[in-house]
Amino acid sequence: MDKVNIIIIVILAAIVFFGLKSYIKKLKKGGDCCPEHEEAIKSVKIKDRDKSHYPYEVKLAIDGMSCGNCVRNVENALNSLDGTWASVSLEDNMATVLLKNPPDIEKLSKAVDDAGYMVLKRKSSY
Template sequence: MIATVIICIIIAIAVVFAARRAVRTFSGDGSCCGGKSAKKVKRTHVEDTDEANYPYATDVSIGGMTCERCSAAVENALNGIDGVWARVDLAAKNAHVLSKQPLDMDCVKDVVREAGYYVIQR
């Protein structure tokens, strides 16, 4: 009888923790980069997607990305720089950055940092 009560208590505790996690996940607070504390990055649409118009290109290694939302946040942040078109590869932890003017790497680092990630020096 006591063993049954103990098992029921353990199961009840597990259900409470699972329910809390589910609520946090579905409300956006439980993901790696979501929630109320995460900085929201404005969705940026690049008008000019003709690579011929971007004479400068560089690849930038990005640290701290763990999911598609992370890579989208980095891509949006980089695309917010005037004259820049960036595409981020989550698997490679890399951003391919095209620009119409010579690229200011300090600006790139600042924008990536403001989005919550970091540039890895090679």
């Protein structure tokens, strides 16, 4: 087999892998994102709303969100972590996370992943 065929096979395998991973996550969440009969999800409250207490900022591109409940799921997952204040935009598929301590990107990504979504890209600024 030549190198071109191997590269094509690897790319196709990656596409299938990520597609299946996303599909399995949706099945675990109950298939359809937010059935009509499902009530809106309540937000986790942030106790400290003084932005000056959060010197670090991370932006996360999120895959898999399709409605307001998805946004709240991601926000709640991130806001449940100690010292974080997250806001999520469905329009941009982006989470902006303010942090009191230096960011632990793996911990943030795991929280999003555990909520059933995928972090595609990260950007830190401090």
